[in-house]
Amino acid sequence: MPAHDHQVLEDVLAHIRVEHPTVARRWFEELEPLGIVSGTFGVRAHSDLHRDYLRRNGLDAFNDAIRSVTGQLIGVRLLGPSDEWVSATKNEQSTKAKSKSKSKKAESSTPGNPNSNPISDKAGEKSNEPQGQDQSPTPEIQVRPTTPNPPSQAPSRSTAPAQVASERAWIDHDGSLPINPDYGFDQFVIGPNNQMAHAAAVAVADNPGHAYNPLFIHGGVGLGKTHLLQAICLKIKQRHPSMVMHYVSCDGFMTQFMTAVQNGRMVEFRHAFRDIDLLVVDDIHFLAKRDRTQEEFFHTFNALYQSNKQIILSSDAPPEEIPELEERMISRFLWGLVVKVDKPGFESRVEILKRKAHNRGLDLPDEVAAEVAHHIDNNIRELEGAITKLQMVSNMEKHPIDLALTQRALGSEFKASTAITGTGPTIEQIISEVSGFYHIKRSDLLGKRRHKSIAHPRQVGMYLARHKTKHSLEEVGAHFGGRDHTTVIHAVKTISTKCKSDPELLEQVRTLESRLRSS
Numbered sequence: 316m317p318a319h320d321h322q323v324l325e326d327v328l329a330h331i332r333v334e335h336p337t338v339a340r341r342w343f344e345e346l347e348p349l350g351i352v353s354g355t356f357g358v359r360a361h362s363d364l365h366r367d368y369l370r371r372n373g374l375d376a377f378n379d380a381i382r383s384v385t386g387q388l389i390g391v392r393l394l395g396p397s398d399e400w401v402s403a404t405k406n407e408q409s410t411k412a413k414s415k416s417k418s419k420k421a422e423s424s425t426p427g428n429p430n431s432n433p434i435s436d437k438a439g440e441k442s443n444e445p446q447g448q449d450q451s452p453t454p455e456i457q458v459r460p461t462t463p464n465p466p467s468q469a470p471s472r473s474t475a476p477a478q479v480a481s482e483r484a485w486i487d488h489d490g491s492l493p494i495n496p497d498y499g500f501d502q503f504v505i506g507p508n509n510q511m512a513h514a515a516a517v518a519v520a521d522n523p524g525h526a527y528n529p530l531f532i533h534g535g536v537g538l539g540k541t542h543l544l545q546a547i548c549l550k551i552k553q554r555h556p557s558m559v560m561h562y563v564s565c566d567g568f569m570t571q572f573m574t575a576v577q578n579g580r581m582v583e584f585r586h587a588f589r590d591i592d593l594l595v596v597d598d599i600h601f602l603a604k605r606d607r608t609q610e611e612f613f614h615t616f617n618a619l620y621q622s623n624k625q626i627i628l629s630s631d632a633p634p635e636e637i638p639e640l641e642e643r644m645i646s647r648f649l650w651g652l653v654v655k656v657d658k659p660g661f662e663s664r665v666e667i668l669k670r671k672a673h674n675r676g677l678d679l680p681d682e683v684a685a686e687v688a689h690h691i692d693n694n695i696r697e698l699e700g701a702i703t704k705l706q707m708v709s710n711m712e713k714h715p716i717d718l719a720l721t722q723r724a725l726g727s728e729f730k731a732s733t734a735i736t737g738t739g740p741t742i743e744q745i746i747s748e749v750s751g752f753y754h755i756k757r758s759d760l761l762g763k764r765r766h767k768s769i770a771h772p773r774q775v776g777m778y779l780a781r782h783k784t785k786h787s788l789e790e791v792g793a794h795f796g797g798r799d800h801t802t803v804i805h806a807v808k809t810i811s812t813k814c815k816s817d818p819e820l821l822e823q824v825r826t827l828e829s830r831l832r833s834s
Contacts, residue, residue, distance in 0.1 A: 322360065326349040327380040327391075332676065334383075335376035340497065341676050352544055354389045355382050364496045364552065371493055387540035393746045424825050479590035492562050492597065494552075497674055498545035506663035512654040516543040519625060520550035523558070523593055527652035529616075533633050534656030537694030540629040543656075544595050547627060552595060558780050560593035561739075567602040569608045576607075589618045593625045600630040602637045616647055626651075659695065661789045664688035665797075667695055667701040671702045679705075682743070682761070685720050685793035688781060689786065690725065701725055718743055740778045744792045746832050749776040752823070761796040774806035779827060781807050 324346065333337045342365065349357030356378070360366040369377070369392050377391040398715055452602060500520075505513050507527075518526040532540050548562050563571075575584035588594065594615070602609055613633035630637060633655070643708075657665060665681075665688045674677035683705075689699050701724075708724040709716050750757045755773040760773055773795060780791045781803060788800035795803075814821045 320348040320350045323356065323381075323384060323695060326384040327356075329376065330380040330383055331373075331376050333710060336675070336710050337703055338373045338376045339675060341674055342496070349392075349394070350801060351385075351389065352400075355389075355392045356385075357392045357394060357665065358387060359394045359396070359398070359400070361396060362496070363395040363397075364494055366393055366398070367392045367493065368496050368628065370452045404726075423439040460584070492564055492567065494545050494548050494562065496549065499549050500546045500661070502523045502670055502674070503539065503542055503546055504663050504666045506659055508657035508659050508663065509543075512539075512543060512656050513658060515652055516547050517550075520547045520554075523555070523625040524553055524623045527646060528620065529628055529651040529780050531628045531630065531634060531648050531651060531653040533803070534655065535631065535694065536694035538656045539656060540656055540694055541597060542695075544597060544627060544629055548593075549709070555592075555671065560595065561588060561591050562595040563597070565596055565598045568596060568612065569601070569605060572608055572611055585615070588615050589621075591624065593627070594619055595627045597629050598631070599628040600632055600640075602644070604639050609641055611646060613641070613647075616644075620647070620650070631694075641794060642693055646712060658692065661688055661692075661793070664692065664698060665793050667698055668702065671699050672705075675702065675706060677702070677706055677709075677716065679716060679745065680718075681797045682746075682794055685790060685797075686718060686721060686743075687725065688793070689790050739785075740783050742784055742786060742791065744831060745776055745779050745783065745827075746794070748827055749779070752827055752830070766773045774810050775824065775827070777803050777806040778810035779824070779831070783828070783831060 328339070328343050331343070340593075343362050347359040347361075349359055353359075358369075360369055362591050374391070374393065377393070381389055381391050392400075394611075395480070399748060412686055421587065454783050500517060503509075503513060512532050514531055515527055516532070519528075519530050532543055534540055544562070548560060551558055551560065571584060571587075575581050602612060616626060628648065633653055634640065634645045637645070665684045668684045668687055669679055672684075679702075687698070691701055704724045705716050705721060708720060712720065713747075714720055746757060747761060749772050753775075754766075755772055759769050762769075764770075775793055777798075780786060780794065780806075786794070788803045792798040792800050792803045810820070810824070812823060
């Protein structure tokens, strides 16, 4: 591939990071440029899932970027590993040959030419065209679709047109939910709140249909249920690519069921949901109060279960607490394993923020992650929303993410938290006062150095943070360079003990407390 094409792709990705930051992902660096052919720039992803993610979420951003970078009205074609990209040379030769043939025929039919015979020439021109081919110029790019047609479409895969009119034409054809490649097990933060659910999900992905069937995951909104469902789908796709799976929301199941009833296509509907190896339904609690849909899902469940096909469900509540759900449905949901996902703790929230930022190519300092995790503790979606805000403000102000920028970007969240926690000093103020009092750099205070001249002020800082703020041990440790809560406990005990026997240290601590009150 010419170096020019790689440079074009690098410029496109740079444009996306600035103008469409929420779309950009770190794995974009693995994309392969295929060059510009007939006004289209080809880009190949390293898996079909990544290709589908790009087509669904990044197509507009890539088209905007390629036009801005090249200054030409061209588009982007997104392909997977096995999608076909026909070389420009072959098609250019074909186009030139057709053009040359047409020009010769035009000359032969020119008035005054003794050999001219318009009727016979037209017939000959028609006979020279390949049978069954359109008279418009042959496109120079062809994509072989890798997803079969849904049953409702007349053409089969073998007779479907090779060129896809739209990048989105071959996704979401069967009502399935999109699978996000960012939602793998490697990106899932494991903590006490979700350890059992994670272990069960991994077991199901390793041995579908036999480990836990059905697997029922429940918990509040935005706590990682969907992440686990998609992680299972991703791993099964990687390990068992021939398995047929259907990942759908409960609302999607109900919509497809009603459409099938109205159109008299229940046979096709049942084939789509029962002749499969894995059924994943998100938000199954919406099945409540739907008598006809519950009846159909009951029979679908039985058909899959009796065939040892894996069933995975998620809900906001455990089966027995879903209102107006039939007893027979509740009993079947309880046949397998029911696991709960709780709110993530502070350390888990910090790690979630770091991973979300890493996926977007952001540099998120430890103290920023700790501060955001302290103020936002409801669910993971709010944490991701905070990352999006920080990213947008950082790009807008062209300033790296730090505590000052964080407080500007998330001002409302910070003010709400301050109203709850009171008006005492913040950990950031304590760090600043301790650094200035002992004449050491902030980076050293929060760093890994263990020299006595650094370790002692660090312990004093953690001692003050623990006694003068309402932060937990985990939160204090995270602010002081991501240290474990046991380190904070040791620091607090050490300074408390020494203050009783060391008047000089006691005076230092009192001086710092006075400065903090003044500030």
